[in-house]
Amino acid sequence: MDTKLLGKQLIDGEWRDGQSSTVLKNVNPYNDELITEFKIANKADIDLAYQAAHRAKCEWDKVNPYKKRDILEEAVKYIDTHIEEITQLIMEELGGTRLKAMFEIGLVKNIIKEAATFPLRMEGKILPSVEDGKENRLYRIPAGVVGVISPFNFPFYLSMKSVAPALGAGNGVVLKPHEDSPITGGTLIGKIFEEAGVPKGLLNVIVTDIKEIGDAFVEHPIPRIISFTGSTKVGSYIGQVAVKNFKKPILELGGNSAFIILEDADIDYAVEAATFSRFTHQGQICMSANRILVQRDVYKEFVDKYSDKVSKLKTGDPRDPDTIIGPVINNRQAETLYNLIEEGIQEGAVPLLKGNIEGRMVEPTILIDVTPNMVLAQEELFGPVVCVIPFDTEEDAIEIANDTRFGLSGAIHTSNTERGVEMAKKVHTGMIHVNDITINDEPIVAFGGEKQSGLGRLNGEWSLEEFTTLKWISVNHSQRNFPY
Template identity: 40%
Template sequence: MSTSAVWNGKIFDGTWRPGGAGTLDVTAPATGEVVSTVGAASVDDLDRAVDKATTAQAAWAALPYTERAAVMSKAAALLSEEPERLTRWLVPESGSGQGKASFEAGLVTSELAEAAGLASQPYGQVLRSRKPRLSIGRHVPVGVVGVISPFNFPAILSMRSVAPALALGNAVILKPDPRTPIAGGLALAALLAEAGLPDGLLHVLPAGADVGAALVAHPGVPCISFTGSTAAGRKIGEAAAPLLKKVHLELGGNNALLVLPDADIDAAASAGAWGSFLHQGQICMTSGRHLVPADLAAEYTAKLAEKARNIPVGDPTDPDNALGPIIDENQLKKVDEIVQASVLAGASLEAGGTYQALFYRPTVLGNVPKDSPAFTQEIFGPVAPITTYETIDEAIDIINASEYGLSVGILTGNPYRAFELADRIRSGAVHINDQTVDDEAVAPFGGTKASGTGGHFGSSVNLDTFCDLQWVTMQADIERYPF
């Protein structure tokens, strides 16, 4: 990768320069090796970035849409030709398996391509009016969008905000997770700069929570897009509320995979394994609760446990390892504590429950009580908790009782029956005959309840998320009034 050294010790504000808070080592969780050193941004860096972004944004928004679309299209083409721009960093930096890293690079390419199309979307509508005038509702860019992204799918969860926001005429200040600043930000900046993005429109500030808090509170940033935990999202919402900002929060999930009585159990176990174990379960959409009919639970549990025992886990630089490490020791400790506490609460350990270094074995818990931590909490690890139900009505009640509402999968031999059940489920997404992990740039994505609030991501819904709606009227003559 020809640009692999440009961010060494640097942050990005249209140019590569040292950060005001020194440097930040990027460590591979699989090996403990420092794979790169980047700049660490300060609050002063943020203030400069907001000033520069505000100045650059007005000219960017005034350009013909074709010029913004051209940058997105060029970036998509560059990444499509050389996905290693991202995959070579995703694997060591976030502990991604190579298949997951390639999949994520493809998602980023799709996001850029869709953003190019978004730039040419109709951005308003002609409205009726009781007066003899032209009445228009149109979307106009908010100005500067602040993006705070997580470690787990760092590239796509940054780019799904960055690309549409830029395509619609905004400037962006991106604060990636300090554990994944390259794939989550700096490599994306290098890509967009090479594609022709003008100076000052994208700023990447690797930093900790202090700069994130300052970004949320900054009066020059009217829109915040955050992806992360529900606990952190609540704090951001609380901090932004007095400022009356547009805040988009895509938060955690404890997603149910509902196996109906007529489902193919072999296929269901395969879907369940993918939904719970992909990327070590470190996905907000992970299948966190497997709801299985009581009379099928033993068969389903046995098949899922067999799959778990045969998944290779290790350093993801070895392509034979499907799963890599948990991101850090704190997260691994949380995962193991939940597993052990749930076993003490009555769950049976059917597979896994062990670890070496940061490598946690895919784990299957059977007969999980509904009040145990594995059932009530978002685990963010490779754990598949299985709970039984007697009736479909009971299963729907179990799903809706959760504080979360991000994604639900329903596995069945009768898809239309499942479609009818979807009307009764409170969730941002329902996938029939698929597991819970899915996302496409052309689809609206967002959660309900504690899984998120604000706008959705994807396709034309980004107009609402990253723009303000303005009403404009025009008539031939000045209106006459009795005063």
């Protein structure tokens, strides 16, 4: 796989430089080694990409649904053939460990396989009419062209989570990856579908910077849907711009997940699950457990075992198979984490385990004596930092869990499964898991958040619904009688 080729824009089936004079340096976050350089796209490139997607979508309409399915399945075969190269890209561009890379690739393959079924599921309906001799037909049709904006943390998957279903549902796509993950979140995906055989121009990849394009990607008149995954602050703005321009926003945003441990839980298992829920990919996952709520009777036992487990996690080179925690994606993220930790300590939080922060390398930090109103409990901790909060009753835990503007994921640990389920119903979140981790995503299960964690649902039938629309065509087989 040619990394230099993946350092180009993919517009209308051609790999070329962007028309801006600005150069984006794509570097390894662990050692600052240069991976490749991009001449970034400008507003004219965005227009060319959307125009190409619009034209190619008309060609895609003519492709037999079974052929479309076969093309999407070819994408999975291409990934399988190049799995080691893709793994290396994830480690080099994202600072992800091999474990993280394999986890992400597995998610990608599953969502493409699900999207490959979409061409055969574009079902309509024939409905009765109040008028004699008339029938009402509802056709499920592609929305048109979809603009996808993806983040830096799981970019291969979180780009594909919208791209593959949008293509499977018959749309053209323009993808704008995050500037810190332009290959794994962008041009790699363009290459995969190019090799799979999608029509020229159906999928375009634009690597650029907001300073260069402003709101042009969202405001352009062609896309009917803007699918964004990222922070709540940016997602709120994109949603407003999309709606103002009569486009449907699909928003997967930030989280502040509560991991709740009741007094009857298996504490050793809860320690394992809580560790994975917080520290996988350096905690840079929207579903990560930010707040661990522990019933007071088992608080000390949990904290002691948890601290011991976390203190043994190896931080370092993500290419080392023993490494669990690699670098965060950029200096800004590391600085934000440092500031949140220091602010929390000033508010009264106590660092049970306080890791060093050197450049982008952030060692694990566990803070106790955290109260629900502290900044640590209210903000998303997008890194290997976690706060532990004791509670007395189930009602207390539910109140603390709900005391956030977010509502994405969560977990409840208890030996009484139905007790956990009934409690889960009272937590205001889009997803919550009993006796499991907070990080869950399956290709046929509805995924999405409540409150400021997003709008819409993806995966399975919900993605098919999001990326299509219904068209009513009525047929009058007789003649109506008119009153005048």
